[in-house]
Amino acid sequence: MDTAQEEATTLTEPKKTVNVSGSVALLEGLIAEGTDTIFGYPGGAIMPIYDALYDYKDKLKHILVRHEQGGTHAGQGYARTSGKVGVVFGTSGPGATNLVTGLADAQIDSTPMVCITGQVYAHLLGTDAFQETDVINITTPVTKWNYQITDATEIPGVLAKAFYIARSGRPGPVLIDITKNAQLQMFDYEGYTPCDHVRSYRPKPLIRKEYIEQAAELINSAKKPFILFGQGVSLGNAEQEFKTFVEKSGIPAAWTILGAGAISTDHPLNVGMLGMHGNYGPNVQTNACDVLIAVGMRFDDRVTGRLDKYAKQAKVIHLDIDPAEIDKNVKADVPVWGDCKETLPLLTALIEEKQHTEWLAEFRAFDKTEQETVIQKELNPGTGEMTMGEVINQLNELTKGEAVIVTDVGQHQMVACRYAKFNHTRSNITSGGLGTMGFGLPAAIGAKFGAPDRTVVAVIGDGGFQMTLQELGTIMQSGIDVKIMILNNRFLGMVRQWQQLFHDKRYSFVDIASPDFVKLADSYYIAGRKISERDDLVSALTDMLNHKGSYLLEVMVAQEHNVFPMVPQGSSVSEIRLK
Amino acid sequence: MSNSQDIELNGKQEFTITAYTENQIGILNRIAIIFSRRKINIESLNTSPSEIEHIHRFNIVIHETEEVVRKLCRQIEKQVEVLKVYYNTNEDIIWQELALYKVPTDIVAERAPVERLLRAFGARAVVIRKDYTVFEATGHREETDKLIEVLQPYGLIEFVRSARVAIIKDSEGFNAKLREFERREPGQEVIENEFLDKEKNVFSM
Numbered sequence: 001m002d003t004a005q006e007e008a009t010t011l012t013e014p015k016k017t018v019n020v021s022g023s024v025a026l027l028e029g030l031i032a033e034g035t036d037t038i039f040g041y042p043g044g045a046i047m048p049i050y051d052a053l054y055d056y057k058d059k060l061k062h063i064l065v066r067h068e069q070g071g072t073h074a075g076q077g078y079a080r081t082s083g084k085v086g087v088v089f090g091t092s093g094p095g096a097t098n099l100v101t102g103l104a105d106a107q108i109d110s111t112p113m114v115c116i117t118g119q120v121y122a123h124l125l126g127t128d129a130f131q132e133t134d135v136i137n138i139t140t141p142v143t144k145w146n147y148q149i150t151d152a153t154e155i156p157g158v159l160a161k162a163f164y165i166a167r168s169g170r171p172g173p174v175l176i177d178i179t180k181n182a183q184l185q186m187f188d189y190e191g192y193t194p195c196d197h198v199r200s201y202r203p204k205p206l207i208r209k210e211y212i213e214q215a216a217e218l219i220n221s222a223k224k225p226f227i228l229f230g231q232g233v234s235l236g237n238a239e240q241e242f243k244t245f246v247e248k249s250g251i252p253a254a255w256t257i258l259g260a261g262a263i264s265t266d267h268p269l270n271v272g273m274l275g276m277h278g279n280y281g282p283n284v285q286t287n288a289c290d291v292l293i294a295v296g297m298r299f300d301d302r303v304t305g306r307l308d309k310y311a312k313q314a315k316v317i318h319l320d321i322d323p324a325e326i327d328k329n330v331k332a333d334v335p336v337w338g339d340c341k342e343t344l345p346l347l348t349a350l351i352e353e354k355q356h357t358e359w360l361a362e363f364r365a366f367d368k369t370e371q372e373t374v375i376q377k378e379l380n381p382g383t384g385e386m387t388m389g390e391v392i393n394q395l396n397e398l399t400k401g402e403a404v405i406v407t408d409v410g411q412h413q414m415v416a417c418r419y420a421k422f423n424h425t426r427s428n429i430t431s432g433g434l435g436t437m438g439f440g441l442p443a444a445i446g447a448k449f450g451a452p453d454r455t456v457v458a459v460i461g462d463g464g465f466q467m468t469l470q471e472l473g474t475i476m477q478s479g480i481d482v483k484i485m486i487l488n489n490r491f492l493g494m495v496r497q498w499q500q501l502f503h504d505k506r507y508s509f510v511d512i513a514s515p516d517f518v519k520l521a522d523s524y525y526i527a528g529r530k531i532s533e534r535d536d537l538v539s540a541l542t543d544m545l546n547h548k549g550s551y552l553l554e555v556m557v558a559q560e561h562n563v564f565p566m567v568p569q570g571s572s573v574s575e576i577r578l579k
Numbered sequence: 580m581s582n583s584q585d586i587e588l589n590g591k592q593e594f595t596i597t598a599y600t601e602n603q604i605g606i607l608n609r610i611a612i613i614f615s616r617r618k619i620n621i622e623s624l625n626t627s628p629s630e631i632e633h634i635h636r637f638n639i640v641i642h643e644t645e646e647v648v649r650k651l652c653r654q655i656e657k658q659v660e661v662l663k664v665y666y667n668t669n670e671d672i673i674w675q676e677l678a679l680y681k682v683p684t685d686i687v688a689e690r691a692p693v694e695r696l697l698r699a700f701g702a703r704a705v706v707i708r709k710d711y712t713v714f715e716a717t718g719h720r721e722e723t724d725k726l727i728e729v730l731q732p733y734g735l736i737e738f739v740r741s742a743r744v745a746i747i748k749d750s751e752g753f754n755a756k757l758r759e760f761e762r763r764e765p766g767q768e769v770i771e772n773e774f775l776d777k778e779k780n781v782f783s784m
Contacts, residue, residue, distance in 0.1 A: 136605060137605075137608060140605065140608055140609055140612060141612050141616065144659065145659045145660075146605070147605075148604075165659055198659065199601070199662070199760050199761055200600070200601050200659060200660050200661060200662045200760065201659045201660075322657065323653055323656075323657070324650070324653035324654050324656075324657045326653075327649070327650070328650055328653075
């Protein structure tokens, strides 16, 4: 329809309006955006929205979390498995400040979320009113965008903008703060129009053919090319495009922890994990390759180690949707700005079909060394205390790479990322950039809501579990099926490992006591079991996976066991230690 | 002052950042925290409506290396409500600061050198009252600073200086660019690529 026609229609048939409250307009907008699940917690300043929600119970599922932080992590888990925007409600003041950790996590890991907070009446703003906090200023550094609404008529437009910003370009969290008067205010609602343009915002940089050509030239002439991929591949829904690119180019590809699963772990060109606790070959070969092709990753310091000794010999091709990532940490020789769903096929078209057999064999040789010195012992220790690795390995045997693995943060996280098998994308849900302990349990709840047909296993340490264990209440009440596996080493293991290696074994406050986790689960009517013998492992994992409904399995693992390989902080990736 | 002289041993020099933004509450904070999170001091900050309605123009002066300035500019331009960011060295811009000086009228009236000095600095009187007179001068920091020194012996009562406002020598202005932004689909000119625009003197992303 052209503009003239559109205008004519508008003139002859004025838009029908309904008189509704701001709260109703908000819920209508959420439904229009395809929201089906909200994670939230009510309170004084958001009460009008909750009152309206009472009449929308059939259209919007609200999950009552036990803490707003849990709400944000659940929103993240939901977004990460479903690819949709996570929606979180919280009240003003403490409700809003409790969102900050989850927002920061979502910001650094590019997770699309829309958080709605209630706010005191507009006329009370700035007066230190009850439960008033300046949430806009508090959340500015940890949101992609935020906005305060004081008038109900703004609600549909701002909500549309929020969803558009959260999910487009490089995704991220958005917060809308709505004063109580705006939630209550009646206005003439004209219906919801989704947003597809914000003047000052360019979600995708323009693709330049010249750079695609230059990148292809470099790739075609490379003897030892190496691909690094991150979450950008799955955020861009470009898994297929990426696989085609990798297979045609024949280039070995390694992943960041958020990139895990974008191509399956078993793919012959998938050479493993990058970074501090990544695999031996990918780290060493970073400093041996001649062309480094980074796809949708941001050269985090946990991936690069010491920057001035990182891939200095290589020409760097960097594909990213966010121009601010180019040259931020590693200088790019060829910056391929754009959405990798669009740039990868253009690049694939120009590259020659190749097999880098000898180069790939080098990776295999490193892999063999790592298998012999680290992995075999970790996965099949045979005697002594159980290792985290063998637990994950047994889990792989039973789930066959089909499960969604949600982890918390610490040693178990690195072990799970290293050894878990992923056949599918959007299967490894972990807090990468922020390293948020307490992420695991609530994120698993969200992950299950985002992928209800898949098995969701939360792998959590004894420390992290105690940060957000109140979310067992959410699991109980919502009746969802989440398998919780606590790997208990009676220590804050990762910190202990550093204290052992770099602080003369001065174990400063890492010795953590735990409650009886199985009893705790039982008090929430969640079945559970604790094992400490290797002989029980397979049966216990089988019981957990076969159990109808949620289940908590506590596995006692070796107390002082270290995650290796390791690139010590301040070292180059090629100085990776195997022990 | 030549650029090479201006660059100190640590590679830092004065840069003037020009940002075009929507006129939105909170955008000042969003921009300011990009500097403060890296512990970079903003030497001078001016924000005011631009020649285009609803669009504001920021001038921010910082002392940094070009590499850091470029990263900062990209992070600023990444903000949803920022349309465009440029950065320039002092050689690339024409800039001014405005200074006001309040001095006792009797001294100014009685002493001949004061009048001569003011003339030399191109200052003009804005207000003349029985008790005090306010002069105004525009110029670079060193120039307006110098006049403080000169007026100090004559009982300078109060002094204030504005932030820097700067015009980019090679800029073609923002009117044409804005039309590109208003289009739904980005045109060729919307996101330039600095790697391709090396021949251009104006840095642009």
